[in-house]
Amino acid sequence: RGNIYLSGAGPSAWHEEYPVAKGKRQSPVDINTNKTKFDPKLAADPLTIRFSDSCCQSIVNTGISFQVTSNGAGCELSGGPLDSTYQFAQFHAHWGAYLKTTGSEHTVDGVSYPAELHLVHWNTKYDDFKDAVDKPDGLAVIAVFFKRGKEHPGFGKIQDLFSKIPAKGAKVNIDFEFNPGLLMPPDSENYWTYLGSLTTPPLYESVTWIVMKEPLEVSVEQIAILRTLLWETPNGVSQMYNNFRPPVPLRDRVIRASFG
Numbered sequence: 001r002g003n004i005y006l007s008g009a010g011p012s013a014w015h016e017e018y019p020v021a022k023g024k025r026q027s028p029v030d031i032n033t034n035k036t037k038f039d040p041k042l043a044a045d046p047l048t049i050r051f052s053d054s055c056c057q058s059i060v061n062t063g064i065s066f067q068v069t070s071n072g073a074g075c076e077l078s079g080g081p082l083d084s085t086y087q088f089a090q091f092h093a094h095w096g097a098y099l100k101t102t103g104s105e106h107t108v109d110g111v112s113y114p115a116e117l118h119l120v121h122w123n124t125k126y127d128d129f130k131d132a133v134d135k136p137d138g139l140a141v142i143a144v145f146f147k148r149g150k151e152h153p154g155f156g157k158i159q160d161l162f163s164k165i166p167a168k169g170a171k172v173n174i175d176f177e178f179n180p181g182l183l184m185p186p187d188s189e190n191y192w193t194y195l196g197s198l199t200t201p202p203l204y205e206s207v208t209w210i211v212m213k214e215p216l217e218v219s220v221e222q223i224a225i226l227r228t229l230l231w232e233t234p235n236g237v238s239q240m241y242n243n244f245r246p247p248v249p250l251r252d253r254v255i256r257a258s259f260g
């Protein structure tokens with residue numbers, strides 16, 4: 001199967017093979033801040049995000065992004081909108097093209113960021129990620145917007161590995177300590193949350209989204225380095241970019257805010 005973003009009509013054609021693409025709880029969505037609803041319960045039971053220095057084992061080129069994988073040891077998420085403990089599984093990102101303003105998947109009042117990081121967790125009431133991935137309460141994903149600004153040395157350590165995973169399936173071990181907590185914005189109290197889906201096929205409607213309001217600053221060069229990853233296209237191997245699904249209709253959902 002080719003490049004899901006570039007083969008055929010891309011995301012707008014995914015429904016042909018995955019009818020759920022037109023489902024009632026799809027992602028990403030536009031976050032219209034005039035329509036979000038402050039929920040004091042979210043602050044009453046604060047979101048607890050726990051990461052450790054030893055939870056990232058390797059990095060792989062998945063053919064549509066980089067992916068830092070974890071055995072989840074000591075990395076768990078609970079509280080806020082979650083009724084269970086979720087264990088960290090992996091992080092990856094989505095980004096746009098050179099000199100474009102698009103790149104993120106979620107948008108805020110119709111505005112895109114140049115990239116969006118996803119930290120994927122699975123509900124430990126299930127046996128493992130594979131068991132959880134298609135359950136309505138199976139996954140919780142923290143989304144962090146990237147904004148152009150000062151360099152982020154921590155993320156730079158991950159980007160230094162990109163040259164070692166030039167092609168789809170390439171994988172290397174991470175032999176240094178990397179705490180994914182470095183990738184959380186300074187203020188991770190303020191977030192939006194709603195029930196949605198995976199943003200890539202099979203688009204399972206299994207994700208409780210937790211979208212951080214505050215973006216993380218990375219340098220303009222670091223945004224460019226994302227595009228040094230390579231992927232297969234109908235015209236051969238080339239730079240990886242525009243690996244994002246545009247927002248889909250919110251339908252009958254309300255996005256809750258943890259802040260007033």
Ligand SMILES: NS(=O)(=O)c1ncc[nH]1
Nearest residue numbers: 118120141197198199200
């Ligand atoms: N982009 S996403 O975080 O919704 C995702 N994770 C796994 C597959 N797709």
Ligand SMILES: [Zn+2]
Nearest residue numbers: 093094118199
């Ligand atoms: Zn993602």
